[in-house]
Amino acid sequence: MVFNSSPTSSKTVASSVATLLRNGRIFDGTEFVEGKAVLVEDGKISAIIDDGASTQDCQIEDLGGKLLVPGFVDVQVNGGGGMMFNDEQSVDALETIANGHRKFGTTTLLPTFITDSFSQMQAASTAMRHAIGQGLPGVRGVHFEGPYFSMERRGVHAEQFVRSVDEGAFDLFTQTGMGVVLVTLAPEVVPVDFVTRLSSAGIRVCAGHTNATYDQATAGFAAGISGVTHLYNAMPPIMNREPGIIGAAYDNKDIYCGLIVDGHHLHHATARTVIACKGTSRIMLVTDAMATVGSNKSSFNLYGTEIFAKNGRLATKEGKLAGSDLNMMDAVRLTRDELGVDFGEALRMASLYPATYLGLNDQIGKIAAGYDADFALIDEATDQVVRTWIKGVGGNS
Template identity: 45%
Template sequence: MSEYLVAARLFDGEVLHEHCAIRMDGGQITALLSADDIPAGSTTTELDDGLLAPGFIDLQVNGGGGVLFNNQPDAAGLARMVAGHRPTGTTAMLPTLISDTAEVHRAGVEAVLAAQAAGNASVIGIHIEGPFFAAARRGTHREDRIRRPDSGDIEWLASLGPRLTTLVTAAPEQLPAGAIATLSAAGVLVCAGHTNATYSDISAARAEGLRGFTHLFNAMSPLTSREPGVVGAALEAGDCWAGIIADGHHVHPASIRIAQRCLPTGKLCLVSDAMATVGDDKDWFEIYGERIQVREGRLVNAEGALAGSAIGMIDAVRYCHREVGLPLQECLRMASLYPATFLRREQQLGRIAPGYRADFVRLDDQLQVLDTWVAGARQTHLSP
């Protein structure tokens, strides 16, 4: 049976509508129409205020709800992560494994498949971040987990392509020639990250099918006068996407503005890079046996080095709008439509339009999350 959702203001991913209605059937959007055209006697929910927008899609979620995915790679852990991030507007995510043993990574893949089989609609794939990194750019990834891949690693990763949406972050200079081409042909999305690559290395990776860059500006060789590095290559790569952590700590607001101006429209995506503290009462967690603590809004290890972020997606949207100065509608696209396009899911997610999944976020004038819907199922987070 159809149900209707009436919004005072609705941003469909492209255009702002007033007094608009959405018809939903079985968790899918089947029509967008004027509220005046709803058939008499229909099941209708009226949203008298706030802005309804496409639900946020987070490409890089290491943890949430008190769980770090590496520490609990199972369906129950994923359920807690999803619950921790949903109040921040995230309706779909790629749970992310940082560098670890092959056993942990394989357990994480099986956890995602189990969560999807159990009906967790917010878990739409997996992001395997490492361990094929440049040691000099490893950040807080444990050094003894960093290594080069062998043929078995590439074969296993390629086998995931037909099974689920898979994003792999690796340092291109650490991969054998042809590995990115093999993974791309299998449907795996490959991003450059934690890399000391040269401009030439990135050019070769793009020729093999490199899809994008993980947390632009962080853990990668910088742009300099005689060597553009990964940053320079990324800013020039109009065929690639880039994720960016807009938390006020990882990237200067001017750098975000520069990236947004350099890259073609639609290629810059907001990511949280969130850790276990998001959606949890504790302000610390452990990884690799090391305690990571929130200090003045920053997640840091004992040496004071950044170790992921303590934000959800609405925090990134709010920061980009208020501090970076980007238009709100563009910030919303950076959190929804652009990640969906990166994932090749732009015909299913990232818009409010017929044929799309009914994933929405409702925001108040202060850009706080009031409600979310995942496949038409509503949760209320704050009273208007």
């Protein structure tokens, strides 16, 4: 993918010349709109106007009748473009990951650093501060997934790094300059007051890789846990007399849930059940993507183990799932086609709802005056993203 930007895209700034995006169909985050155009100035949407209205001193971009939607928001991205965040903690690595996902419509993501040593977590936080400081396009925060997990539910997270809360963890998670910070942990293995302190400091806390009972999960929610990472995966199944964390998430209307809809992590019928129980406004489509997304790689190395991509499934040679090979445009398509969700609602599950969870829904997730000019342009005949814009700067696939 080639972006219309300077050689160092982290220093790209939107043009001061107004741009009019016209001759397209628009999904504004609420409804599909015909006969309108979007005026962009200084990286923001300045107005939605009639497509035929006269304009002066304005650069015209013809959308060719395609569908303009709010850019997708992915809160769980371990890698992309051939790169894993755990392999290299640098701005260059984060740029590679972001560009790997941008071609599929993701204009905001949280690079996700999975279970590792505390020193590597510190390196990740340093890279993130540099990325945020340089305004790296698409990167608005960081997701620390682990290492404070249930050993029984760690999945492919390295056993040697799963541990109790480190001294200094609170200071690491709450240091300034990292944008939005999300932390996934197992509520039964961390002190309740640690959750409360994080939540009170503005950190988004999710439960995941957990063996929590219903009561432990409920206590965690009361302490400040506001979401569940990849619901159903790496947690006990819901049972008639022990609903566990899944039942607790269904029981609490305010809890957000990430959902991997690739058909490998969840049977589509299970995902439809989630929607029937939970509704859609608290569901965030996530990719849990690894290095293969946005690259020509068919395998990569994780903790010294080779992970293989086959038919859209990522797994070790023994068959254990290891993240996903899913991109966000495919997640939207599968949500519509396999889960039976209205297309507009599927788009919201990939944009407005995760933006709301991150507290960014006054900036992204809608095409409306005052919002950042973050868009994806979809060819509806092929369900492919053909162009994106981040703060008004466009790129082609």
